[in-house]
Amino acid sequence: MGWPEYFEISDQCRSTIIDQAQLVALEKHKIVQCGINYARDSFTIYRRNPNMHMLLFTCNGKGWLDTPSRKWHLVPNSVMYVPPGHENGFGIDHQDNDDESWDVAWVMLASEGHWEDILPHGVTYSDTRCADLLRQTIDCLHQSMSLPYPVGHELGENLVEQIRLLVSHRLPTSNPTPLQRLDKVFSRAQEQFHRNWQVSELAALHPCSEAHFHRLCQQYYGHGPMSHLTRLRMEYAARLLSSTEWPIQHICELSGYPNPANFSTRFKKWSSLTPREFRRRFKY
Known part of the structure; x- marks a missing residue:
């Protein structure tokens, strides 16, 4: 040719x-x-x-x-x-x-x-x-x-x-392609944790239907998309609580929880500690 x-x-x-x-x-x-x-x-x-x-x-x-x-x-x-x-x-x-x-x-x-x-x-x-x-x-x-x-x-x-x-x-990845695409969607969500993400918006980033997005999250993460997003938000909040002096109200908002009471309930369910208790125990 x-x-x-x-x-x-x-x-x-x-x-x-x-x-x-x-x-x-x-x-x-x-x-x-x-x-x-x-x-x-x-x-x-x-x-x-x-x-x-x-x-x-x-x-x-x-x-x-x-x-x-x-x-x-x-x-x-x-x-x-x-x-x-x-x-x-x-x-x-x-x-x-x-x-x-x-x-x-x-x-x-x-x-x-x-x-x-x-x-x-x-x-x-x-x-x-x-x-x-x-x-x-x-x-x-x-x-x-x-x-x-x-x-x-x-x-x-x-x-x-x-x-x-x-x-x-060139570092090949060992993750299957569907998991790579899922991780990329949630990496995008992590850039805007303060945003009120909906499953439809996450699925559109994949892109796929909401039902298929649910199935993929269950298959690769073992739980639904909002549960996975919540876990990522809690991990992010935990890092901020342990490594900064920022007010807890500020960390709530950055993590996507404008209501401090709601954030505290979610965080305690995830870590077995309130945000203040977590900070006292794990502050660097």
Whole structure:
């Protein structure tokens, strides 16, 4: 399949690109480029004879990668690796992707040097726990470049080393995909514990029906979605009670309980102690 060099990128796409010309620290580890693509609407790239190792870490949305022998569908928390010399094309996967989006962190590595001994010899696709962490690291690296010397320089050196570690190991997850998706839903809820979450809203983040969301929570957590959310809220409140001097009223509200009496009842049921008793016993 003789693909031409081709790309089609919508005006709605955003990208961050960092290369060796901008940051010398990348050259030390034979990292030619790294970046983040927030692909929207239309995003397609075909490459005939790439001369670098390419890794695509899917963070959100869905993508695809095509080679002469096979096509892969790329989902969140996965990494796609393509060695030098393998023609390929990649872009947004519009199938079951209502937002028509694909957020991907990518790294291009020099074809010569130590990467030949670390990376696979063929095209590979696997799950990973590193995708979003790599995205955040590249974002921090981009921001560090605007900081004055020596802070920006030292921070950049450390962040490039972190990129090297994440790419070298890629850390596959041992959790089944449905559990990964559930954990991601509740991680999103944890960012807004103060919000009055409803099961319908949590199910929509998955996305699936409320009934199916209930079944998944029962299967993987052993209880329903609101029970799981309550446990996460209690654990969060316990950490704040033991590690801060914040007023209990404030901790109630941050944990999603504007009524202190209701919070105290829930907390005692969970820990066998009132919030004040818990703080006295476990204060750091």
